[in-house]
Amino acid sequence: NVRVFSGMQPTSDALHLGNYLGAMQNWLKLQDMICKENETVQNERDKHSVLFSIVDLHSLTSTKSISPKTLRSNIESVATNYLACGIDPDKVILFNQSMVPAHSELTWIFNCITSIGKLNNMIQFKEKKRSEDNDNISCGLLSYPVLMAADILLYRTTHVPVGEDQRQHLELTRKIAQIFHNQYKTKIFPTPITLNPVHSKKIMSLNDGTCKMSKSDPSEFSRIMLTDTDAQIKSKIKKAKTDTITGISFDPSTRPDVANLLVIASSMSGQPIADIVNEFSNKPTSVFKEFVSDSVISHVSPIREKIDYYKAHPKKVQEVLYKGAEKANIIANGNLKKIKDLVGLYH
Numbered sequence: 001n002v003r004v005f006s007g008m009q010p011t012s013d014a015l016h017l018g019n020y021l022g023a024m025q026n027w028l029k030l031q032d033m034i035c036k037e038n039e040t041v042q043n044e045r046d047k048h049s050v051l052f053s054i055v056d057l058h059s060l061t062s063t064k065s066i067s068p069k070t071l072r073s074n075i076e077s078v079a080t081n082y083l084a085c086g087i088d089p090d091k092v093i094l095f096n097q098s099m100v101p102a103h104s105e106l107t108w109i110f111n112c113i114t115s116i117g118k119l120n121n122m123i124q125f126k127e128k129k130r131s132e133d134n135d136n137i138s139c140g141l142l143s144y145p146v147l148m149a150a151d152i153l154l155y156r157t158t159h160v161p162v163g164e165d166q167r168q169h170l171e172l173t174r175k176i177a178q179i180f181h182n183q184y185k186t187k188i189f190p191t192p193i194t195l196n197p198v199h200s201k202k203i204m205s206l207n208d209g210t211c212k213m214s215k216s217d218p219s220e221f222s223r224i225m226l227t228d229t230d231a232q233i234k235s236k237i238k239k240a241k242t243d244t245i246t247g248i249s250f251d252p253s254t255r256p257d258v259a260n261l262l263v264i265a266s267s268m269s270g271q272p273i274a275d276i277v278n279e280f281s282n283k284p285t286s287v288f289k290e291f292v293s294d295s296v297i298s299h300v301s302p303i304r305e306k307i308d309y310y311k312a313h314p315k316k317v318q319e320v321l322y323k324g325a326e327k328a329n330i331i332a333n334g335n336l337k338k339i340k341d342l343v344g345l346y347h
């Protein structure tokens with residue numbers, strides 16, 4: 001049985017273009033693919049399932065303290081973004097992680113079989129710890145990939161649509177499953193693999209084409225959010241870093257900033273990069289940037305309108321989260337019981 005799991009953190013009140021192009025586009029494609037396949041499956045029990053989560057427990061690892069009030073409202077806002085992008089709660093299980101306590105329980109079990117050495121080697125940990133002072137690096141930040149392994153393995157997930165930046169974490173997830181199997185002389189978890197039906201792009205910061213676009217970057221000008229107004233999008237792209245080379249060409253290694261704008265424009269407009277380069281190769285950067293803005297605006301503004309709709313109907317969003325948690329808890333608790341039996345714990 002195919003089972004898909006993925007999530008995003010409510011570290012901000014909206015998704016950015018990186019989340020959208022690196023993950024959301026794949027989620028939408030998978031939602032439809034799995035839904036179509038399910039039509040031909042007779043037995044209810046054999047139907048494939050897709051789970052998309054707002055992973056609020058993960059966001060507690062950012063010590064740049066999001067206030068409780070902000071976190072709470074971010075959770076609902078991210079759910080709103082999912083719905084506005086086209087995630088359909090009738091086709092998938094859309095839920096908030098902390099409403100399913102089994103994630104935390106399984107994390108503890110996995111924490112006890114994962115070596116600190118492995119976690120110290122995670123690229124994301126090394127990057128994120130650089131922005132913290134040494135006394136402030138939490139166990140949670142170190143254990144972030146263990147929580148992610150628990151998210152995935154709790155549902156006995158087979159496929160995980162995540163961006164490039166999560167590849168190492170997924171490798172660790174497979175290792176944790178293997179260690180668990182060796183330790184408890186059993187095989188309960190499938191080997192989860194990345195699945196990205198749409199070519200997954202890594203979108204870089206508008207301030208620095210060598211760093212990824214990120215919700216937790218302190219500069220708002222580093223990213224375009226799905227909630228940005230047309231004017232904000234225009235001004236962010238106008239200010240985006242480029243270089244002093246004349247004309248537009250695609251060379252990610254020597255011209256990372258321009259290459260990133262080309263990837264964005266191409267993904268948003270549906271035009272191949274080569275065609276855009278052709279059109280703007282001899283034109284000034286400012287003219288190219290106008291094209292980038294226009295393509296982003298025409299793709300993002302309809303999504304923003306849907307976000308506004310759901311924001312005006314918060315009850316609808318809350319109901320989706322409660323119903324989603326109910327469904328997720330059933331699968332999660334069933335699997336957690338089996339895992340606890342294997343470990344020798346009571347349930």
Ligand code: ATP
Binds near residue numbers: 008011018022204217
């Ligand atoms: P944070 O900075 O708080 O970690 P984030 O922007 O990295 O936030 P996450 O919630 O950690 O967002 O990631 C959600 C999904 O978006 C993941 O599948 C991740 O791989 C993908 N993703 C995040 N940033 C990018 C990016 N710049 N390009 C492509 N995919 C991305």
Ligand code: MG
């Ligand atoms: Mg991240």
